[in-house]
Amino acid sequence: MASTKYKLLLLAVIGITVTSGTATAAVVGSPDIAATLEDDTVAPGEQKTIEISLVNSGELDSGSTRNPALNNEVTTAKGLTVSLGSGDAPISVKNSKRSLGTLQAGPKTTVPFEISVDEDASSGTYDAQLRLNYKHTSYISEGTGARDEDRKTRTVDIEIDVTDDATFNVTDIDSNARVASTGTVAVSVENTGDSAARDAAVTLQSQNQDLAVSGGDATSRFVDEWEPGEVRTFNYRVSSAEAAEPESYGFELSVAFDNEDGLRTQSVGQSVAVTPDPEQQFSVVNSSSSVAVSNTGTYEVQLRNTGPLYL
Incomplete structure (x- = not known):
């Protein structure tokens, strides 16, 4: 009887050992x-x-x-x-x-x-x-x-x-800039957001060397308060080098402003294309002079406006 109990106990121990080993x-x-x-x-x-x-x-x-x-x-x-x-x-x-x-x-x-x-x-x-x-x-x-x-x-x-902050979209561009001259680029911008912008700095930046803005790379205009849906027009002086071509040049317009929480915010920059008109040119048609050596007189030059503008 004792031997049987010993065998059962031994089997139980073996069973526990096997089960434990399997789990780990x-x-x-x-x-x-x-x-x-x-x-x-x-x-x-x-x-x-x-x-x-x-x-x-x-x-x-x-x-x-x-x-x-x-x-x-x-x-x-x-x-x-x-x-x-x-x-x-x-x-x-x-x-x-x-x-x-x-x-x-x-x-x-x-x-x-x-x-x-x-x-x-x-x-x-x-x-x-x-x-x-x-x-x-x-x-x-x-x-x-x-x-x-x-x-x-x-x-x-x-x-x-x-965000429901102010956002901006360029709605119109009007330019009289001309190759080898200085003109004005008028950019109309709408606040398309849900909130007003305050103390806004509207910056136009040139992306090339042939066209300058106010003599440099960029310049800004200021708006104290800009309501949703309101369109503002900003005039920038743009100078074109003689080497420029009458084709589209890239600019970027961006707006830095205070949102309704008073936090300074930078808008998404927008690409703006400005195309300077061809250079105004003249040709010499005729010239005549009645001026003697070591004397004064009149020297006449007749020019023809070859365009593109009638002056």
Whole structure:
């Protein structure tokens, strides 16, 4: 009888040992990737590079104390690709897909995306969608080395805030600038935003050396208060070099202003094209002189206006 009890006790101990060994012989886990956009504010009409931060914190269900490298293996995302879709946000995404390769648990990595915000975007908070696609090792047997591989696809909402600050759009350009001369460029600009702009500096900057603004690269005009929907016209003195051609030259117009919260804000720069008219030219038709050597007299020159303007 005692011998039977001993055998049963021994079997129970063996059973516990086997069960315990089985529980600790498997490493089980998965990546746990969070995505955030720190600078989430955009303006209508803006073209901007946004940077989405990815952090893999890893999720370890059953780990190994003997071989910690196996823990890292099951929490690592492999062959990771991310793609950004507009969702309900009024944006377009250029080159929306990125291949990141391996993302281990640990420090964040940053993924840039170039976006364009719709010109007529209404202010508000929207959700773009980031799609994550990766594979990972979900199970490793410490005893046999056997592995299970999984593939995951997840979609994460990325919050984008379209500001209700003042925004600006060039509505008209009128120029009498001329090659080898100085003229005026009148630029009409509308506040297309939902808020007023205060203490606004409206800057026109040349993007080339042949055309100068007020004798330099740039100059500004000032507006104390600029209401939504209001159109303002600004006159800039533009000088054209003799080497310039009567074709379009690029300028950039931007507005620095105080928003309704009193924060100094820089608008999205807009490209402005200015085309100087051809140089006014004259030709000599005839000349005559009755001036003797060492004397005074009259020297007549007859010129023809060859255009383009009638003077």
